[in-house]
Amino acid sequence: MILLLLAVAVVIGCLLMHLIEPAGKLGPRWAAILVELGLGAGFGIALVSLIFFLLLAIHEATAAVMLPTEVALFLASSILVFVGRKRETANYQGGSAGISWLSKMLSGMLVAGFFLVTAALARTAHANRFGSWDSWNIWNLRAKYLTGLGDTWTRAFSTQLNYFSHPDYPLLLSGFVGQVWKFSGRGTPTLVPILTAAVFIASVAALLVGALALMRGSGLALLAGLILISSSSFLGQAMSQYADVPLSFYYLATIVVLVLSEYSDGARKSILIALAGAFASFGAWTKNEGLVFLPIALICFLLVSWSWRRATSFGTKWFLPILGAAPTLFVVGYFKLFLAPPGDMGGQPLPQILHKMTELSRYWIIGKSLIARALELGEWWAHPLLLMAILVCFLRIQPGQLQKQEVVTGWLCLILLFFAYCGVYVITPLDLRFHLSTSLTRLYCQMWPSFLFLVFLILRSPEELSCPGGLNPQTKEIS
Amino acid sequence: LWRANYDKAARSLDSRVTKSPSPKIAKAVPGIVAVLALASAFHYYLTVDKRNQFYQDPRMTYQIGIQSERLSGVMEMVPADAVVGYVTDLPPRLDAHWPTNDEFIFTAVRYELAPRLVMPLVAGQMQTWVLGNFSKPVDLEQIERQYHLKLVKDFGSGVILFQGE
Numbered sequence: 306m307i308l309l310l311l312a313v314a315v316v317i318g319c320l321l322m323h324l325i326e327p328a329g330k331l332g333p334r335w336a337a338i339l340v341e342l343g344l345g346a347g348f349g350i351a352l353v354s355l356i357f358f359l360l361l362a363i364h365e366a367t368a369a370v371m372l373p374t375e376v377a378l379f380l381a382s383s384i385l386v387f388v389g390r391k392r393e394t395a396n397y398q399g400g401s402a403g404i405s406w407l408s409k410m411l412s413g414m415l416v417a418g419f420f421l422v423t424a425a426l427a428r429t430a431h432a433n434r435f436g437s438w439d440s441w442n443i444w445n446l447r448a449k450y451l452t453g454l455g456d457t458w459t460r461a462f463s464t465q466l467n468y469f470s471h472p473d474y475p476l477l478l479s480g481f482v483g484q485v486w487k488f489s490g491r492g493t494p495t496l497v498p499i500l501t502a503a504v505f506i507a508s509v510a511a512l513l514v515g516a517l518a519l520m521r522g523s524g525l526a527l528l529a530g531l532i533l534i535s536s537s538s539f540l541g542q543a544m545s546q547y548a549d550v551p552l553s554f555y556y557l558a559t560i561v562v563l564v565l566s567e568y569s570d571g572a573r574k575s576i577l578i579a580l581a582g583a584f585a586s587f588g589a590w591t592k593n594e595g596l597v598f599l600p601i602a603l604i605c606f607l608l609v610s611w612s613w614r615r616a617t618s619f620g621t622k623w624f625l626p627i628l629g630a631a632p633t634l635f636v637v638g639y640f641k642l643f644l645a646p647p648g649d650m651g652g653q654p655l656p657q658i659l660h661k662m663t664e665l666s667r668y669w670i671i672g673k674s675l676i677a678r679a680l681e682l683g684e685w686w687a688h689p690l691l692l693m694a695i696l697v698c699f700l701r702i703q704p705g706q707l708q709k710q711e712v713v714t715g716w717l718c719l720i721l722l723f724f725a726y727c728g729v730y731v732i733t734p735l736d737l738r739f740h741l742s743t744s745l746t747r748l749y750c751q752m753w754p755s756f757l758f759l760v761f762l763i764l765r766s767p768e769e770l771s772c773p774g775g776l777n778p779q780t781k782e783i784s
Numbered sequence: 785l786w787r788a789n790y791d792k793a794a795r796s797l798d799s800r801v802t803k804s805p806s807p808k809i810a811k812a813v814p815g816i817v818a819v820l821a822l823a824s825a826f827h828y829y830l831t832v833d834k835r836n837q838f839y840q841d842p843r844m845t846y847q848i849g850i851q852s853e854r855l856s857g858v859m860e861m862v863p864a865d866a867v868v869g870y871v872t873d874l875p876p877r878l879d880a881h882w883p884t885n886d887e888f889i890f891t892a893v894r895y896e897l898a899p900r901l902v903m904p905l906v907a908g909q910m911q912t913w914v915l916g917n918f919s920k921p922v923d924l925e926q927i928e929r930q931y932h933l934k935l936v937k938d939f940g941s942g943v944i945l946f947q948g949e
Contacts, residue, residue, distance in 0.1 A: 407811060414818050418825040425832040432836040435848045441895045453899030457865045460901050469891065528814055528821075535824035541835065612787040687824035692817045699813040707794040770810035 318349020320382035339515025354480035411527035436546030451483030555588035582626030586633035851896035869905030869914035916944035
């Protein structure tokens with residue numbers, strides 16, 4: 306039953322993504338499937354979590370309501386996919402005809418790396434089935450409260466929980482784990498958060514590799530996948546059962562879908578822009594950091610759209626991400642305004658904040674930590690940043706990539722998010738060294754897949770270099 | 785203006801960093817990077833047990849792992865929606881930045897008993913159910929008097945269930 310409930314959420318999301326076809330006519334086919342699977346898993350989990358929370362809020366979170374709702378969603382999306390399949394069959398560009406020996410070698414290495422990392426993460430999950438401190442003191446604890454009878458679900462955000470449990474945090478992860486626990490009827494086994502964590506890390510990898518293969522070719526996509534699995538600091542977070550890897554997925558999904566909209570037109574473009582807003586809002590339902598990312602993403606979209614001012618694009622499309630984010634924003638707003646207690650980051654008087662902003666020593670401490678934690682991303686001899694620097698030096702940047710609206714939007718989002726995180730450290734009411742030591746690694750983890758995606762998005766691909774003057778079909782289409 | 789400046793900078797960057805490398809280098813470099821990345825993944829696999837030791841700190845993993853067995857009797861007797869007071873001989877230090885050992889134990893108990901809400905019992909406060917979680921033999925009569933409790937059952941291993949009088 307546990308596997309069935311998990312699978313239903315993932316399959317609903319995948320069917321909906323298949324219906325939207327975020328890849329459009331971009332190929333290869335395997336990459337389009339990876340993108341649909343990756344986006345679908347995260348979308349389905351968020352959707353089920355939101356429905357479960359809404360049912361809790363109206364006191365109808367019973368198996369008699371929740372399970373038929375999921376079945377209805379599954380059937381409706383299946384029927385729509387079946388009807389859509391009859392209507393048109395996508396004609397993918399960029400098939401497998403041009404697979405080079407380099408792509409074959411990289412594919413083999415990525416598959417080998419995937420098995421190694423899967424085996425390592427399985428050992429971590431086995432050795433540490435309850436996850437780390439925050440998992441049983443925040444995320445899974447609150448999931449357990451959500452499974453309770455009557456009004457006991459409100460304990461998930463009770464002021465009676467102590468500071469370490471962060472009752473103000475949003476509930477995407479706890480809500481999803483809680484609903485599987487509640488309706489599986491098998492108690493609260495740790496298998497559920499472990500599998501949920503596995504789904505999210507797999508979705509991050511699938512989305513990163515699939516999206517880059519669609520937009521920049523297989524060579525760069527496989528290299529990005531290899532660098533992701535060499536990021537030991539990121540892998541270390543995967544099985545901790547925290548919300549940081551899920552949040553990294555929603556950041557990545559937002560940026561990927563936004564960039565994919567560049568390759569579409571008409572109704573699909575509008576749907577993808579709205580979908581990017583929806584994924585940004587899922588981030589806001591995952592963690593407080595997502596509440597910072599959502600306005601940044603919306604502002605960046607509006608600012609860059611307005612600056613680029615394409616024919617008809619700004620006037621008719623500026624509201625689409627807001628429209629996509631609106632349903633989740635409504636839930637997050639209700640939770641934050643009426644249910645959740647104030648967080649631990651507020652309540653400082655203005656003079657104290659201003660005083661902290663003028664203390665140079667704080668900037669020095671933050672700067673040192675930023676470098677120290679960045680060095681911990683991987684082994685020194687195969688550090689992901691070093692490997693990326695080598696690729697940038699030798700492959701160089703694809704001309705024109707930095708002038709694309711969606712690429713600029715993605716970079717601006719990530720840069721502003723990074724500075725927002727740094728700004729929070731400057732004025733944090735907590736002890737600065739304690740705050741940095743307990744959170745900075747996880748903040749890097751949140752941004753890491755998006756950073757990888759954006760760097761590889763602007764690199765020149767090995768395929769392009771091996772056939773001078775010949776751009777791959779995807780690049781040709783948009784240049 | 786912002787857009788114009790950005791385009792100028794991007795074009796300038798393009799012209800400086802987009803010179804094509806030689807085809808041999810373009811083929812060799814991705815291969816070298818891929819080998820290093822795969823070696824790093826292999827190294828992660830080989831060292832994962834050592835990394836896992838961090839999570840197997842007895843204060844954390846052991847405490848959370850044993851509570852299911854220790855508290856199974858309590859979970860059978862106390863309703864799932866109950867608020868449970870918590871008495872211990874190791875009072876938590878709430879002023880510490882890092883959780884203290886006592887807080888590890890308290891949070892492990894709280895996790896295991898959820899959705900029951902476990903809260904430290906303050907003297908004078910009344911709770912229907914109160915859990916005693918002790919690290920060594922204690923004077924139970926003195927605790928009953930101090931908190932106005934009545935012993936319900938001693939489950940062993942320092943786990944004692946009381947009811948408020």
